[in-house]
Amino acid sequence: MTSEVTPELFASVPDQDGRFGRFGGKFVAETLMSALADLEQLYARLKDDAAFQREFDEDLAHYVGRPSPLYEAARLSDAIGGARILLKREDLNHTGAHKVNNTIGQALLAKHMGKKRVIAETGAGQHGVASATVAARLGLECHVFMGEEDIRRQALNVYRMKLLGAQVVSVTSGSRTLKDAMNEAMRDWVTNVEDTFYIIGTVAGPHPYPMLVRDFQSVIGREARAQSLSQYGKLPDALVACVGGGSNAIGLFHPFLQDESVVMYGVEAGGKGLETGEHAAPLSVGSPGVLHGNRTYLMQDDNGQILETHSVSAGLDYPGVGPEHAWLKDIGRVQYVAANDDEALAAFHRLTRVEGIMPALETAHAMAHAEKLAASMSPEQHIVVNLSGRGDKDILTVADLDGIKV
Amino acid sequence: MSRLSQVFADLQADKRRGLIPYVVAGDPSAEGTVPLMHSLVDAGADILELGVPFSDPMSEGPVIQKGHERALANGMSLHRVLSMVAEFRKDNDRTPIVMMGYTNPIERFGYEAFAAASAEAGVDGLITVDLPPEEVDTIDGALKDVGLDNIFLISPTTPEPRVQRIVERARGFIYYVAVKGVTGSGELDTDEVARNVALIREKTSLPIAVGFGIKNAASASAVAASADAVVVGSALIAEMEQKARSAEGLEEIQIHSAAVKLLQSIRVGVDSSPS
Numbered sequence: 001m002t003s004e005v006t007p008e009l010f011a012s013v014p015d016q017d018g019r020f021g022r023f024g025g026k027f028v029a030e031t032l033m034s035a036l037a038d039l040e041q042l043y044a045r046l047k048d049d050a051a052f053q054r055e056f057d058e059d060l061a062h063y064v065g066r067p068s069p070l071y072e073a074a075r076l077s078d079a080i081g082g083a084r085i086l087l088k089r090e091d092l093n094h095t096g097a098h099k100v101n102n103t104i105g106q107a108l109l110a111k112h113m114g115k116k117r118v119i120a121e122t123g124a125g126q127h128g129v130a131s132a133t134v135a136a137r138l139g140l141e142c143h144v145f146m147g148e149e150d151i152r153r154q155a156l157n158v159y160r161m162k163l164l165g166a167q168v169v170s171v172t173s174g175s176r177t178l179k180d181a182m183n184e185a186m187r188d189w190v191t192n193v194e195d196t197f198y199i200i201g202t203v204a205g206p207h208p209y210p211m212l213v214r215d216f217q218s219v220i221g222r223e224a225r226a227q228s229l230s231q232y233g234k235l236p237d238a239l240v241a242c243v244g245g246g247s248n249a250i251g252l253f254h255p256f257l258q259d260e261s262v263v264m265y266g267v268e269a270g271g272k273g274l275e276t277g278e279h280a281a282p283l284s285v286g287s288p289g290v291l292h293g294n295r296t297y298l299m300q301d302d303n304g305q306i307l308e309t310h311s312v313s314a315g316l317d318y319p320g321v322g323p324e325h326a327w328l329k330d331i332g333r334v335q336y337v338a339a340n341d342d343e344a345l346a347a348f349h350r351l352t353r354v355e356g357i358m359p360a361l362e363t364a365h366a367m368a369h370a371e372k373l374a375a376s377m378s379p380e381q382h383i384v385v386n387l388s389g390r391g392d393k394d395i396l397t398v399a400d401l402d403g404i405k406v
Numbered sequence: 407m408s409r410l411s412q413v414f415a416d417l418q419a420d421k422r423r424g425l426i427p428y429v430v431a432g433d434p435s436a437e438g439t440v441p442l443m444h445s446l447v448d449a450g451a452d453i454l455e456l457g458v459p460f461s462d463p464m465s466e467g468p469v470i471q472k473g474h475e476r477a478l479a480n481g482m483s484l485h486r487v488l489s490m491v492a493e494f495r496k497d498n499d500r501t502p503i504v505m506m507g508y509t510n511p512i513e514r515f516g517y518e519a520f521a522a523a524s525a526e527a528g529v530d531g532l533i534t535v536d537l538p539p540e541e542v543d544t545i546d547g548a549l550k551d552v553g554l555d556n557i558f559l560i561s562p563t564t565p566e567p568r569v570q571r572i573v574e575r576a577r578g579f580i581y582y583v584a585v586k587g588v589t590g591s592g593e594l595d596t597d598e599v600a601r602n603v604a605l606i607r608e609k610t611s612l613p614i615a616v617g618f619g620i621k622n623a624a625s626a627s628a629v630a631a632s633a634d635a636v637v638v639g640s641a642l643i644a645e646m647e648q649k650a651r652s653a654e655g656l657e658e659i660q661i662h663s664a665a666v667k668l669l670q671s672i673r674v675g676v677d678s679s680p681s
């Protein structure tokens with residue numbers, strides 16, 4: 001990228017074709033094009049509509065429980081002896097993760113469009129639970145597509161969705177994880193496009209999804225920025241978030257992009273190690289391509305076939321990433337790194353034992369990098385980590401990995 | 407005149423409707439695809455549609471998805487599909503071949519390299535499911551330079567002003583998707599098809615092929631009343647799948663014969679259409 005990195009640049013994406021530089025766009029079947037155009041028009045109208053924003057803000061306040069605290073992990077920071085680690089507590093949201101910020105927003109859009117049926121894809125099940133939750137609240141029919149493999153490793157969330165009245169559809173094609181769940185959700189949407197709203201769970205998919213999911217999740221960064229200023233009288237020095245599709249990361253990063261002094265790290269799933277090929281780190285070692293409606297960095301082979309991914313955390317087990325991250329990588333505004341399974345598991349245990357906060361395995365990847373980063377910085381400096389979700393859903397996986405039978 | 411224009415001109419002169427079978431390159435086996443293509447031509451195909459296997463075929467129903475999975479397990483790649491076309495061309499220089507697939511394998515190949523290799527192999531047209539007019543600029547120029555037709559889809563949900571914009575960019579023929587859904591799904595509403603095909607005809611003189619949801623001679627006959635050509639895919643692949651499962655150790659030619667027989671009966675249906 002040659003364009004200069006200016007504040008105006010960050011406000012200029014995506015352009016009207018949904019592009020973030022060379023990334024993004026609308027690579028979908030013709031049948032979906034008019035549905036995307038309808039969504040785009042509706043969102044353009046509601047985005048700056050005071051009544052819509054009020055409705056969204058009130059739901060976030062009274063149903064989700066926002067603002068979420070910015071909490072200083074003092075014992076953890078002391079133990080490391082470097083920068084202070086501040087946790088943006090999205091785990092305290094209703095349903096236990098950041099995902100609900102977005103499903104509240106998209107459910108409002110579905111309501112405005114008069115759709116009676118919503119569908120969603122899910123990996124860890126957090127987005128599925130958040131979708132089933134808003135569907136229950138609004139009385140909408142809800143179908144959640146989930147890979148067979150993820151249904152096995154996230155059994156608790158599967159049952160939660162069923163309790164909420166959603167139908168969980170097991171996806172048995174391809175690698176049976178998040179990417180295949182997204183294929184299946186797209187297929188359902190093509191078939192039922194007239195009465196169905198597709199609630200995409202991350203900043204991926206065709207335009208306008210990466211933009212509107214970013215906007216809904218940006219409440220995280222707006223709050224964190226204001227809390228930093230009011231609690232500490234300054235901006236943080238660094239931000240850290242895990243990156244699956246990239247929604248919790250963009251939500252934290254976006255309101256800080258114009259603050260030049262703030263460095264940012266997106267942490268991908270390093271799986272068994274980047275050198276083994278068994279990981280889910282397209283920004284770290286992938287290449288540009290087209291999948292699920294947008295151009296972005298992908299894990300693919302020389303023939304353009306999408307590769308199977310591996311991560312201990314179902315929510316990061318995805319071969320692509322939101323197009324805005326691809327662009328932020330190219331212009332050098334955000335650094336993308338990886339934490340592997342073992343590092344994440346160790347970070348999970350450390351945060352649980354030292355702070356009494358049990359993070360989701362996805363989130364544990366961000367913690368693993370934040371600990372390393374803190375050690376290289378000084379005690380006057382602050383790192384804000386997006387504590388994207390709580391770990392209750394993962395305790396059986398953790399027990400399994402630790403060789404313990406619950 | 408291109409092979410595609412020639413075929414449609416001949417069909418019109420003979421007052422016949424075209425028949426376009428779809429199979430996935432490399433399914434059920436890699437070695438069998440070229441012989442299968444010849445057999446389909448012998449059974450009455452006017453144009454061949456060759457699916458390019460992709461790991462994430464988002465617009466395909468379960469039958470064609472499995473075809474893609476089998477083909478990939480057989481080691482298929484876009485390069486190998488092009489070699490199959492070249493192989494087919496050694497014995498047939500007349501039947502047009504349209505490749506149908508997804509953007510990523512082409513993007514990875516490189517648009518210009520792909521266009522050149524396709525022309526060299528003897529490909530005539532390209533349908534890229536996830537490349538709507540908004541995104542086609544990256545490849546369209548390269549295809550045009552080598553005389554390949556980029557074929558656009560129009561669906562029941564395409565609004566009228568958009569139909570106009572699509573036909574302005576279209577070459578070869580228009581592919582009207584008869585059902586809202588993935589391949590092989592849905593109930594065909596032939597009245598709706600006829601109405602929408604008539605609307606498209608008001609805007610273009612390009613031939614119109616209709617596909618998705620055509621399963622047998624009767625549905626092909628009904629659709630052929632308004633279309634210039636009908637496309638059959640899932641039904642052929644399902645027929646081969648069923649045959650392969652029916653007995654142990656069948657020769658591949660026996661499996662092919664199931665598709666050939668169905669295509670022959672559909673040919674009769676198309677030719678008896680009340681147009």
Ligand SMILES: Cc1ncc(COP(=O)(O)O)c(C=O)c1O
Nearest residue numbers: 126202244245246247248315389
């Ligand atoms: C707690 C948590 N964090 C992070 C993610 C990854 O998604 P994203 O990168 O869109 O934030 C998930 C996905 O399921 C999740 O459940």
